[in-house]
Amino acid sequence: MSLSTKDKETVKAFWSKVSGKSEDIGNDALSxxxxxxxxTKTYFSHWKELTPGSAPVRKHGMxxxxxxxxxxxxxxDLTAGLMELSELHxxxxxxxxxxxxxxxxxxLVVFAIMFPKEFTAEVHVSMDKFLAAxxxxxxxxxx
Amino acid sequence: xxxWTDFERATIKDIFSKLExxxxxxxxxxxxxxxxxxxxxxxxxxxxLYNAAAIAENAMVSKHGTTILHGLDRAxxxxxxxxxTYAELSVLHxxxxxVDPDNFQLLADCLTIVVxxxxxxxxxGEVQAAFQKFLSVVVSSLGRQYH
Numbered sequence: 001m002s003l004s005t006k007d008k009e010t011v012k013a014f015w016s017k018v019s020g021k022s023e024d025i026g027n028d029a030l031s032x033x034x035x036x037x038x039x040t041k042t043y044f045s046h047w048k049e050l051t052p053g054s055a056p057v058r059k060h061g062m063x064x065x066x067x068x069x070x071x072x073x074x075x076x077d078l079t080a081g082l083m084e085l086s087e088l089h090x091x092x093x094x095x096x097x098x099x100x101x102x103x104x105x106x107x108l109v110v111f112a113i114m115f116p117k118e119f120t121a122e123v124h125v126s127m128d129k130f131l132a133a134x135x136x137x138x139x140x141x142x143x
Numbered sequence: 144x145x146x147w148t149d150f151e152r153a154t155i156k157d158i159f160s161k162l163e164x165x166x167x168x169x170x171x172x173x174x175x176x177x178x179x180x181x182x183x184x185x186x187x188x189x190x191x192l193y194n195a196a197a198i199a200e201n202a203m204v205s206k207h208g209t210t211i212l213h214g215l216d217r218a219x220x221x222x223x224x225x226x227x228t229y230a231e232l233s234v235l236h237x238x239x240x241x242v243d244p245d246n247f248q249l250l251a252d253c254l255t256i257v258v259x260x261x262x263x264x265x266x267x268g269e270v271q272a273a274f275q276k277f278l279s280v281v282v283s284s285l286g287r288q289y290h
Contacts, residue, residue, distance in 0.1 A: 031268055032268040032271055034268075035268035035269060035271070035272055036268060036271050036272040036275055052268055105252065108256055109255060109256055109259045109266075109271065112256045112257070112259040112260040113259050113260065113262075113263055113264065113266060116260040116261070116263070119260065120195070121173060121174045121177035121178060121195050121198075121199070122177065122195045124174060124177070124178050124256065125177055125178040125180075128178055
């Protein structure tokens with residue numbers, strides 16, 4: 001399920017429309033994830049607070065979306081482009097890769113809420129494929 | 144038995160009372176057929192599913208989408224016994240329709256996204272949690288009679 005030329009064009013076009021709201025997107029997606037999938041909170045026991053919209057959540061949401069934006073710019077070779085991030089997640093963070101799917105789902109929900117007209121079925125499938133490819137690249141170094 | 148909080152019960156009833164079944168149903172099924180194209184395997188008799196536009200305009204897809212949402216209605220009205228409410232439907236999907244039960248989750252995810260799009264910011268994290276819990280019970284019940 002690799003990204004077609006059309007997928008890449010769709011992803012870049014949609015990202016250019018939404019990236020201005022990266023901070024809000026990241027904050028909402030991460031907040032939702034922590035509420036809807038409480039098991040994900042286990043990765044953030046070192047934070048002072050985990051409430052939706054709190055400072056650590058907002059800050060980390062931005063970090064995540066910066067990574068997504070970076071991946072968009074490296075869409076032609078995600079595996080190579082995200083090598084360092086993969087090493088970080090594999091050796092230091094050791095996030096179970098199943099959680100990438102969970103966060104991706106919540107990012108898509110936020111897209112639907114914030115951009116109902118632009119997030120058509122065709123944009124949805126390309127973004128879903130892109131986030132899955134991103135997750136695969138992030139998982140590259142795990143074992 | 145599934146334990147529902149007052150908030151969860153109220154949220155599910157509220158969402159479904161505000162849904163236009165004949166808009167949300169078709170939109171959800173169409174989105175599922177586009178986003179997860181392998182699900183088209185179950186709709187060989189539905190005619191033109193060639194691209195997103197064709198799927199969106201397909202009358203059989205629309206009709207079936209509406210049917211699905213009315214099917215969900217039965218779970219909304221019987222939240223304390225979704226398992227038995229769906230026993231027959233589960234047998235149907237397994238023995239007659241031969242639907243891979245993994246597909247139920249795919250459709251549920253599409254429904255969440257369509258509902259999120261329609262409700263906007265009122266679809267908070269708490270509302271999403273309740274909605275997804277409801278759908279996970281539905282998905283589990285539909286898969287229960289498979290053997």
